[in-house]
Amino acid sequence: MxxxxxxxxxxxxxxxxxxxxxxLRTKKGDPQRExxxxxxxxxxxxxxxxxxxxxxxxxxxxxxxxxxxxxxxxxxxxxxxxxxxxxxxxxxxxxxxxxxxxxxKNKLLVEDFCKLQATVEKMGFMKSNMSFFMLLFFQILLLDAAAWLTFVYFGTSLVPFIVSLVLLTISQVQAKWLQHDLGHLSVFQSTKWNHLLQKFVIGHLIGASARWWTMLHSQHHAKPNCYSKDPDIDMHPYIFALGKTLSVELGKKKIKFMPYNHQHKYFSFTVPPLLIPIYFQWHTVHFTCKKGLWVDLAWMVSFNLRFGFIYGSLLEIKIFNNFFFYLCRMAESSWFVWVSQMNHIPMTIDYDKHLDWFSTQLQATCNVDQSLFNDWFTGHLNFQIEHHLFPRMPRHNYSKVAPLVKSLCAKHGIEYKCKPLLTAFADILRSLKDSGELWLDAYLHK
The missing domain is CATH 3.10.120.10 (Cytochrome b5-like heme/steroid binding domain)
Incomplete structure (x- = not known):
């Protein structure tokens, strides 16, 4: 024994x-906080x-x-x-x-979502169709080449200039959607290959840092529309008053960096055309240099060298070359901002309520109606709910999992919002107008 x-x-x-x-041990503000x-x-x-x-x-x-x-x-x-x-x-x-x-937290909802996660894995919705993504990649390269060839064969007069600008803008935006897929590890089974191709697409084709994007975007997904935790709303309150709670709070504190009651008027000609060419252009370079991300910086330099070599020899006057570049950046920025914000700004923006994952994502996101055009135009971000619930899911599977998500919402009495594309755009301005009026009322109240 x-x-x-x-x-x-x-x-x-x-x-x-x-x-x-x-x-108790993780209480915020405690100098001994764990x-x-x-x-x-x-x-x-x-x-x-x-x-x-x-x-x-x-x-x-x-x-x-x-x-x-x-x-x-x-x-x-x-x-x-x-x-x-x-x-x-x-x-x-x-x-x-x-x-x-x-x-x-809602025990039944958490358990049901965990079951849904297991079901999604079991049904193969997390596996990508490589042909789908390869076609997207070739589309981007083809449009990029077509933009250059338009100048080569038709000269630099007004019509070829506009045609080339349109082609390059489409290529750039579609490249942004593809690097977004790669950054979420939803293209290849191998994490390494996702990261490698993302560096090429965002670095060489777009001119930004992969690590910069990953850090900011991961924070956004973790706590969407949560003040001080989501970098996508960090411009609040310097430019906009967002959300009911925060707008009233700004008003009561007599904070007025901007005339927020007019923010629905100045939104369209500030953030959409200027976010990428002004803020992102500076921020990605600053971040990359500060963090010493020299590989990302090399990819970004390769983009600028390629763009200068290709278009600099065609648009011989430097001012025209710069004008073409920034006009393209402004066009793609407008496209990107309207699409990325149509699912978030009209939704709940507030302090973190520490809700479960499912509730956190549903209160901060909404969908836009499915169609071939909407899918292509938004990079399938018209399925923002499914994307936020399952960020690693290949986008071509969003429509397949949507009925399961709707069923779970119905079971627990959670609203599943879906609207037409133009309505989604208009709701951005409508929500800005509403929060601006709330700010004004609180600001004027003695």
């Missing part, structure tokens, strides 16, 4: 935590991993004290690789009598 182990010499079990202890997250009942201290996290420091800090099991599954394709990093951060687990997620 094997000798019994002395209980005093038995290896200690994992440290057990309650949600109350986690919240940076703990919960994944699949495991409690992890991410303080030493902040600077190494691909999504950046902000995305981890925005989830401190929460269960991120659903977000973890949504973002990470290679679970085995990520688990190796997690193991070194594990400090314990939730006590047996504690729920797997915060008690304030």
């Amino acid at each position: 094997a000798p019994q182990q002395d209980p005093a010499q038995a290896p200690p079990g994992p440290r057990l935590f309650t949600w109350e202890e986690i919240w 940076l703990w997250l919960v994944v699949d009942r495991g409690v992890y201290d991410v303080r030493g991993f902040l600077q190494r996290h691909p999504g950046g420091v902000r995305i981890l800090k925005s989830h401190v004290g929460e269960s991120v099991t659903e977000a973890f599954a949504a973002f990470h394709a290679n679970k085995l690789l990520v688990t190796k990093f997690l193991n070194s951060l594990l400090i314990g687990e939730l006590a047996p009598d504690q729920p797997s997620f915060e008690p304030s």
